Amino acid sequence: MVCRPEDVGFPAVGSGMSKKTITINEIARLAGVSKKSVSRVLNDEQGVSDKTRAHIKHIMQEAGYEPDRRARALASSRSLLLGLAYNNRNPSYILDLLAGSQRAANALGYEVVMHQIADEGAAADDVIRFMRRSGCDGLIITPPLSESARLLADLVSEDWPMVRVAGDHADFAVPQIRYNDRTAALSLTNQLLKDGHRELAFIGGPAAAGPTKRRLAGIQDALTLHGLTADDLTIVYGDFTFESGKQQGLALLQGSTRPSAIVCANDEMAAGVYHAAAVCGVAIPAELSVTGFDDSPVASHLYPPLTSVRQPVQAMMALAVQMLTGDSKRPPSDRIAQFDAEVVARESTAVPHPINAD
Amino acid sequence: MVCRPEDVGFPAVGSGMSKKTITINEIARLAGVSKKSVSRVLNDEQGVSDKTRAHIKHIMQEAGYEPDRRARALASSRSLLLGLAYNNRNPSYILDLLAGSQRAANALGYEVVMHQIADEGAAADDVIRFMRRSGCDGLIITPPLSESARLLADLVSEDWPMVRVAGDHADFAVPQIRYNDRTAALSLTNQLLKDGHRELAFIGGPAAAGPTKRRLAGIQDALTLHGLTADDLTIVYGDFTFESGKQQGLALLQGSTRPSAIVCANDEMAAGVYHAAAVCGVAIPAELSVTGFDDSPVASHLYPPLTSVRQPVQAMMALAVQMLTGDSKRPPSDRIAQFDAEVVARESTAVPHPINAD
């Protein structure tokens, strides 16, 4: 049932190498220059004439030379590895972050190593061990880890560069890259209000969570714009899970004042609301409008497809990588980079049904 | 809006290191032995007395020594990195694979580097470039890449070890680790037949895909067991996407002989069938039973929760890593390791509604 490498002529690590590796010495010899010159070309350094540089590049190309990252790592005391710490909340989001960072990292000669934090309580130790073990040159911290004040406080004294994606706690010295979810929530809500919705509800994540607070603030901004007050919004809190969305959805739909629209702080909880609506026999969007956040795959797979908010993950991760590797050519500013998000309107929202008005 | 590291006192890679690194020389000096002895302890090699070994270990512990993986990599010509090539089909599945392989890899001192294949047509070149660039010691190929005969043929001559997760083409020299989805499909279908379903439909992925063929075969096994024939099963093909599930679901539900149960080759397509059922006003499970494969999060988030098949990802990836690193202590056998899957029964299946019988 199970095979062992040795028994099937299967080469395990280090067992049998065949193709000879081309070294920098070889290239230097072929090009008739010193290996230092080759090194300079490799690292895009100055100090090589254009002619020599072109010649060396040509030789490298021809020989199919690939620099040995291990040797480079040792000699330059960089590993050319970047760490990405995550906390498996939304798989598709995490993979998007990975894809975005990988694309940018590879372009700069780096690879991305993922690290999942199992126990959020011991996250700092976990991350530190990971960084020491892996030797990564820098670290990207993703939400919700990036929201943890404690983690950041414990990490800020470490000596590797880090950036965090979408976090609060602007007081920490760790630069952050976020998108403007408050503004996104505002325009989302604005549309609902324009459609005529007046009985709104918000299902947040944990009340203390950054995304919850920012998204709620955006909703309230919209209410204010329309001359409404805090009383016009029912606020309940979940924990970003499907189950919590379902529970809070049930509570809202079975309550005395059923909302005509529910804004959810993420798509998972919105899916839970769909579930609750199905249980209660409430039609979406005819009797209930629902919106989410994150534009995860589930948003397009729900029926009807869910209106959600999409963040510019590619651009955000590209910046993160550039900051970590010191390759940023962007203009200077403070330590918070903010991007704009996009509301993806789908069929989960509609003009409220008159039946709801009674 | 955007910050540059230099401008905010943010340490980019290699800019400012402070904490002194402890080297093997240091440990050797503290322990009063040669660094070779320390190296032996590090690598669990023989040739050190128990007493000396314990002493060295103690010193290492005390000093908080962490071996430099870059130096180790260069000297031993291993990178202690394992590659995981994937093809973003099902994010939660990919992350499960990652988590499983990471756990096993870390235990052996390895890290896992992911690599997404963008263009499936040029997958081989892409993978080869990745492996050369990253210097990974071995490669794990995941589905659907692992099903590609062409990719495997192009890769089999490379000189790094590889394993594939869930692939067909047993003729190639690349060992594979799979689970028994045929048997799982059998027991799934068996249950439907026991429940009294007689009008079954199967929505496969592409007809030529391994999972499609294996799962279909399992269904047919069950039919045979119950004395039914191929005529008792309607077979249609999708492409594992939500959209294709929806299309085929609509076709089946609007067709002349509406099935009482639809077995889908994955959860995404089952979600599409839910969508189709909603459109057609068909109640699940009262009027239609649906099952999926993979037990992805969507399975539990659909309403009603979807019966699906869960594969032992952890165990499979642990074996994959052991095979790549040559650390396998399992008994020898042929080059296919097969695990058993588990049917996770939820509320998407029920005894067929009499109305359907006419």
Add this chain to the structure above:
DNA sequence: CTGTTAGCGCTTTCAT
């Protein structure tokens, strides 16, 4: 602009 000389921290090889 180009080259030389030393290492990076560890493993390997071969002594003892």
Add this chain to the structure above:
DNA sequence: ATGAAAGCGCTAACAG
């Protein structure tokens, strides 16, 4: 069972 020496392939620091 232990240790000394010689690199791994590259970059750093300095020379010309």
